[in-house]
Amino acid sequence: ASPIARGTLGALVTVGGTPDAPRVSASVQLGQLVALGRPLGAIAAEITQTPTSTFLPPNLDVSPPPSRLGVRLNALNDLVRVRATLDTPWRVATWRDGAGENHRTWNRAWGESIASGSLSLAQPMDLLPWLPPALLARLGEDRRARVKARVDVESVQLNQLSRARFVARVEEVDLHAYGVPLALSPGAQLVAQCCEGLCEVSDGRREARCPDRARLGVHDARTRFNDSQALLLGPEGTRLWLGGLVSVDESLHVVAMDVATRGDADLERLAAAIPGVLSARGDARLDVSISGDQRAPDYAGEITLRRGALRLTSEYVPPLSDVDVTISLARDQLRIDRFRALAGAGLVDLSGGTARLQGLGVERYSVPVSVQGLALSPIEGLDVTLDADLNVSGGPTGEPALVQGPVTLRRVSYTRPIATSLDVLGGRGARAESSGNNERPYDPANDYARFDIQLLTQAPMRIANNLMDAEIVIGRDREFRVVGTNQRWGLVGSLEVPRGLLRLYSNEFEVRRARIEFDDPERVDPVFDLLAQTEVRRTGDSNRSQWRIALHGYGSTRSGLNLDMSAEPALSREDILFLLLFRATRAELERLGTNAGQAIGIEALWLLSGLDRRVTEAIPQIDEFRLGSTYNPRTNATELTANTFDYDAQMDAALAQLVALYALDARPVVVRP
Numbered sequence: 001a002s003p004i005a006r007g008t009l010g011a012l013v014t015v016g017g018t019p020d021a022p023r024v025s026a027s028v029q030l031g032q033l034v035a036l037g038r039p040l041g042a043i044a045a046e047i048t049q050t051p052t053s054t055f056l057p058p059n060l061d062v063s064p065p066p067s068r069l070g071v072r073l074n075a076l077n078d079l080v081r082v083r084a085t086l087d088t089p090w091r092v093a094t095w096r097d098g099a100g101e102n103h104r105t106w107n108r109a110w111g112e113s114i115a116s117g118s119l120s121l122a123q124p125m126d127l128l129p130w131l132p133p134a135l136l137a138r139l140g141e142d143r144r145a146r147v148k149a150r151v152d153v154e155s156v157q158l159n160q161l162s163r164a165r166f167v168a169r170v171e172e173v174d175l176h177a178y179g180v181p182l183a184l185s186p187g188a189q190l191v192a193q194c195c196e197g198l199c200e201v202s203d204g205r206r207e208a209r210c211p212d213r214a215r216l217g218v219h220d221a222r223t224r225f226n227d228s229q230a231l232l233l234g235p236e237g238t239r240l241w242l243g244g245l246v247s248v249d250e251s252l253h254v255v256a257m258d259v260a261t262r263g264d265a266d267l268e269r270l271a272a273a274i275p276g277v278l279s280a281r282g283d284a285r286l287d288v289s290i291s292g293d294q295r296a297p298d299y300a301g302e303i304t305l306r307r308g309a310l311r312l313t314s315e316y317v318p319p320l321s322d323v324d325v326t327i328s329l330a331r332d333q334l335r336i337d338r339f340r341a342l343a344g345a346g347l348v349d350l351s352g353g354t355a356r357l358q359g360l361g362v363e364r365y366s367v368p369v370s371v372q373g374l375a376l377s378p379i380e381g382l383d384v385t386l387d388a389d390l391n392v393s394g395g396p397t398g399e400p401a402l403v404q405g406p407v408t409l410r411r412v413s414y415t416r417p418i419a420t421s422l423d424v425l426g427g428r429g430a431r432a433e434s435s436g437n438n439e440r441p442y443d444p445a446n447d448y449a450r451f452d453i454q455l456l457t458q459a460p461m462r463i464a465n466n467l468m469d470a471e472i473v474i475g476r477d478r479e480f481r482v483v484g485t486n487q488r489w490g491l492v493g494s495l496e497v498p499r500g501l502l503r504l505y506s507n508e509f510e511v512r513r514a515r516i517e518f519d520d521p522e523r524v525d526p527v528f529d530l531l532a533q534t535e536v537r538r539t540g541d542s543n544r545s546q547w548r549i550a551l552h553g554y555g556s557t558r559s560g561l562n563l564d565m566s567a568e569p570a571l572s573r574e575d576i577l578f579l580l581l582f583r584a585t586r587a588e589l590e591r592l593g594t595n596a597g598q599a600i601g602i603e604a605l606w607l608l609s610g611l612d613r614r615v616t617e618a619i620p621q622i623d624e625f626r627l628g629s630t631y632n633p634r635t636n637a638t639e640l641t642a643n644t645f646d647y648d649a650q651m652d653a654a655l656a657q658l659v660a661l662y663a664l665d666a667r668p669v670v671v672r673p
Contacts, residue, residue, distance in 0.1 A: 007033035007040075020064035020106075021051035038129060041077035046070075052087070063090040063106050071117075079125060084117030084153075111159035120150035124172050144176035162250050168192045169204065173232070180274065185230050190242075199246045201259065203231045216245055216256050225262060236269035244289075254294035260301075262287050267308065282308030288329060295359060299329040308341070318344035318375060332357045336367065346374035346385075358396075366393040373410070381416025381465075384409065390453070400485060404452040412461035418468075442487055451489055453482040460498070470500020470511060483521045490525070491518035502532045502551070505580050509534040509551055527556045536579055549576055 008031040017023035030043040051065040066089050073082040091109040094102045127145040128136065136143065149170045156164035170190035175182040184190065189204030193211060200211035205226060230239035244259030263286040271280035288301035308323025323341040327334065334357060339350035353367030371388035378384070390405035460471035472495050474480045480493030497514035509532035517527045530553040537546045552564040565576045575585040582589065 005033065005035040007031055017051065021067070022049060023051070024049040040075065041079075043073070043075045045074075046072040061104070063092070066090065067108075076125075079122055081120050081122060082117070084115060086113050086115050088113040111157075113158045115156050115158060116153050118150060118152045121148050124148040124174065139177040142176060144174060144181075146172070146174040148172035160250070162197045162248050162252055165195045165210070167194075178274075180235050182232060182234050185233050185239075188229065188231050190231065197248050199248070200244070201246070202243050203229070203241075205229075211245055213247070216247060216258055225260075234265065234270075236266065236272065238265040238270055239263060240286075256291075256293055257297070258289070258291045260287075260289035267305075267310075276313050278311045278313050280308075280310050282306060282323060284308075296332070297357075297359065298331050299334070299357060300331075301329050303327040315377075318346070320348075329357075334365075343371075344375050347372045348374070361397050362395075364393070364395050366391060369405075379416070381414060383411070383413045383415075385411040400447045400450045402450050402452070406454045406456055408456045408458060409461065410458045412457075414461070414463045415465050417466045447485040447487055449486045451482050451484055451486075455480045455482065455493070463500075466503065468500060468502055470497050470502075470514075472497055475515070480518075488522040490521045490523045492521055493518055497530075502530075504551070507534050507536075507580050509549075525556055525558050528561065529554045536583065538583055547571065547579060549580065 010029040010031075011026065013024070013026040015022065015024050024047070026045075026047040028043075028045045028047070030040075033040040033043060048070040049067055050070075051067050053065040066087055069086040069088065071082060071084045071086075074080070075082070088108050088110060089112055090106040091112070093105050093107045095105055096102050124146040125148065127147060128143065131145070139145075147170060149168070151166060151168045154165040154167075156166065168191070170184070173182065173184045173190070185203075187205075191202050191204035193200050193202070193209065195210035198211050198213050198216075203226060225241045225243060231242050232240040234240065240261065240263040242259075242261050245257060246254055246259065247256040249255050263284075265284045267280040267282040267284060271277045274280075282305050284303075284305045286301075286303050288299065288303070290297045290299055292298040303325070304327075305323060305325040308325065309319070309321045310323065311319040320341045320343055325339050326337040327339075328337050329335075334355040336350055336353035339353070341348045347370075349370040349372075350367055353365070355365035356363045369388060369390040369392060371386065371390075374386055374388070376384045376386070387408040387410060388405065390403060390407070392401050392403050394401040455474065457474055460473050463470050463472065475494030475496050478493055480491070480495070482489065483492055484490050495516040495518075497511050500511040500514070502509040502511055512531045512533055514528075514530040514532075517529075518525070519527070530551070532551045532553075533548065535546060535548050548568045550566045550568075552566075553561060554564075555561040565573055567576050567579070571579065571585065575587075578584060578586050578589060
């Protein structure tokens with residue numbers, strides 16, 4: 001195991017005086033010190049202990065002279081400087097000997113020691129190396145935290161820390177997290193002046209002096225702000241004021257306070273500093289005060305946003321405009337008086353939300369979310385228009401919010417092409433790729449929302465793409481719901497296809513029955529059961545001119561999709577496939593001759609394997625690829641050919657290798673640009 005600390009140590013100690021009035025002087029030097037994996041550099045300390053007088057008591061009836069401990073410490077290569085003195089008095093005590101007789105003596109009363117001194121940073125200190133890794137990861141890649149401060153302690157009795165008299169000053173601040181900077185206003189300092197359990201926070205522009213306890217009940221924190229100069233400056237002119245009085249008891253609990261904060265921001269200027277925001281507009285203002293005690297603070301004020309607008313970089317989230325927000329605070333209640341915004345052509349309204357505040361946290365909250373005519377395109381080819389009447393509620397901070405209520409789908413249209421790769425001869429399809437839900441390790445601490453949302457429809461959902469042209473409705477036998485958490489969510493319910501067409505190898509199958517079941521509350525795992533039928537008709541055939549072919553598709557995305565095929569009159573699966581592709585059975589094709597059968601087999605290879613799609617995905621320079629065949633009179637055989645359009649001639653060799661992978665038993669490949 002690695003050591004807790006390592007480095008070099010040098011020390012010189014001298015001792016003199018008497019047992020009751022010792023004189024000690026020590027000089028300690030630490031070099032190249034590393035503790036808990038953090039380099040601390042050099043540390044130099046000088047420690048002295050001397051009696052405050054030269055008087056020595058003649059007997060035990062008189063106390064020894066008080067001693068004074070002095071410390072001068074320079075740490076982190078002289079970045080941190082500590083100067084401190086500690087005066088420790090003597091207190092009379094008694095002890096009993098073996099015969100039961102009491103004797104008088106004197107002990108040091110360390111708890112009654114009076115300390116004074118200062119702690120200062122010679123220059124701005126980088127705080128990032130001292131922060132926990134978990135917190136660092138949340139601050140973003142461009143994080144920065146540099147602070148210069150000092151604390152001057154006039155006096156503090158060690159067993160009465162709440163009665164300390166000191167001044168703490170933050171002289172420089174340079175913070176940067178999540179792309180947002182924060183710094184002190186030029187000439188301003190964040191100052192806390194504390195005397196006898198009462199502290200005043202201000203911008204340091206007035207002379208530091210002990211605050212007046214009588215002002216606690218006046219509630220004048222706002223009036224003491226310097227309106228012309230904010231305390232803190234955020235990105236692009238964002239301003240923040242902070243100040244007020246705080247009183248603490250012996251346990252350092254806040255028993256009374258009168259603090260206030262004020263801020264304003266121009267969102268148009270602020271947008272450039274917020275990741276993921278393309279543009280914004282609006283005037284945001286904060287004006288809040290807090291009085292009372294720590295257990296039951298009394299809030300007052302409001303937060304407003306006027307003429308707001310927001311556009312994110314994501315093309316799937318509609319822009320917000322005409323944002324109008326008013327949030328008021330009164331005693332222990334927070335209320336959303338108004339929160340309305342246009343989202344594209346839709347309307348979002350959160351007005352009427354409330355929260356009950358407890359201490360400096362939230363006891364419980366409830367926010368109605370009303371949405372009308374919201375148009376979304378969550379993925380390419382999927383267009384949704386919806387209404388919602390949701391409610392978001394929860395309890396203390398850290399408890400996942402509950403999102404529940406109905407969402408009405410007014411219009412759903414899915415036009416994105418679906419790539420088919422069914423191994424029809426084997427009757428089994430490939431397993432679907434995971435959507436990513438539940439693939440990451442699950443940690444309940446990362447659940448911030450729980451869902452219980454009922455989905456309704458005003459009209460059938462529509463699918464119109466290369467594979468299907470159909471209408472989908474929610475099953476009548478049970479509700480269709482979104483359940484679970486933000487990490488593990490799923491669908492529960494059923495969907496039905498009352499009518500539709502299924503396209504397979506240039507054939508249109510009429511959907512006779514289709515049902516999709518969802519039963520896993522922690523993932524989206526549809527279970528399919530589809531029955532479709534088509535008729536194959538031929539003219540000029542004296543033997544047989546018509547077949548009825550049925551497809552039965554079933555299975556799930558996790559276990560794989562299965563496809564059964566049948567024909568009336570009965571045919572083998574292979575003959576059904578050839579009939580769908582070429583309107584002829586294998587025996588009929590073989591009667592056409594060997595070369596004809598080879599040519600048709602090559603065409604089937606192209607149709608079934610999806611080779612055209614895979615080649616264009618693997619080689620972006622190729623816009624179109626088609627596999628075919630041609631007759632070679634020199635070899636008296638049908639040979640495989642590949643026709644490509646708009647591709648770089650240097651890709652010939654790579655293309656030939658791809659074709660060979662899908663036709664290992666074919667004739668030599670001839671590539672034609």
